[in-house]
Amino acid sequence: MDVRGMIADERRRMADLVESLNAEQLRTRSLCGAWTVKEVVGHLVSAVAASRASALLLLVRSGFNLHKANARLAAQMAVRPAGELADMLRAHAEHPFRPPVVGYPGQLTDLQVHGQDIRRPLGLAHDLQPERLRASLDFLVGGRAVGFVPKQRPAGLRFEAPDVAWSWGDGPLVRGTGEAIMMTLTGRRVALADLSGDGVAELRGRMGR
Known part of the structure; x- marks a missing residue:
């Protein structure tokens, strides 16, 4: 598709x-x-x-x-x-x-992120499609996501989402589901709790920028 x-x-x-x-x-x-x-x-x-x-x-x-x-x-x-x-x-x-x-x-990406803006507070499963998540993750770290992600947020970090077979970058590790990484990159701090790795603290510190 x-x-x-x-x-x-x-x-x-x-x-x-x-x-x-x-x-x-x-x-x-x-x-x-x-x-x-x-x-x-x-x-x-x-x-x-x-x-x-x-x-x-x-x-x-x-x-x-x-x-x-x-x-x-x-x-x-x-x-x-x-x-x-x-x-x-x-x-x-x-x-x-x-x-x-x-x-x-x-x-x-707007549709997927806003879908989670709705589902997460309501405690509903996301059921997002891996291919679509990968497309949005590539977009968010690709340098053209104006209004979605400040360029400095993902810079110098390594992101891994094993559930959708996606990874990007070099540096301290941020690991989690593709959904949690997508939501964190777009500024949803609640998703930080679903991430692990030595790069999470650095990412958390950038969330205000």
């Missing part, structure tokens, strides 16, 4: 996940800042379903601060019923949206 096919399938899987959650779970705070689970879903939907005009208007009202505009757009989208959000994800599963700079690998 090519990357666009992976993205489409991840959107459909996200739709299935959304439909399985109750109201309390949707209100739970995610691992993505102050966003609730439902607001994370709203963010994923807005990337493919929000009109360009509404996105541009919010960007202007946010003083051209992309982070603030994205947060407002996600909150607006999250007002919709969960079932409607799931339907929109399925309807736009094969949308050709390609973010600048990070491209399709960035879109795939």
Whole structure:
């Protein structure tokens, strides 16, 4: 399956996940800042379903601060019923949206990371696909993950994820599941507890940067 096919399938899987959650779970705070689970879903939907005009208007009202505009757009989208959000994800599963700079690998990684932003606080198994995890891990350490990982975070460390047969880098060792490494590289400190090796302390010290 090519990357666009992976993205489409991840959107459909996200739709299935959304439909399985109750109201309390949707209100739970995610691992993505102050966003609730439902607001994370709203963010994923807005990337493919929000009109360009509404996105541009919010960007202007946010003083051209992309982070603030994205947060407002996600909150607006999250007002919709969960079932409607799931339907929109399925309807736009094969949308050709390609973010600048990070491209399709960035879109795939965004879906996988945000999926875990939802599942981890709810205690749900991730069931991520090894091929897709490897693609995201390669992207995160490849130097083009602008907005995902500061370049200095993985530099000079050795990462090993035996469960997905993936490794990268030289230096003190950081070892764990591919999911835990992906989440840590993208700044989710909770995943540090799932890692081992003499490089974990150094990685923990870089998490604030």
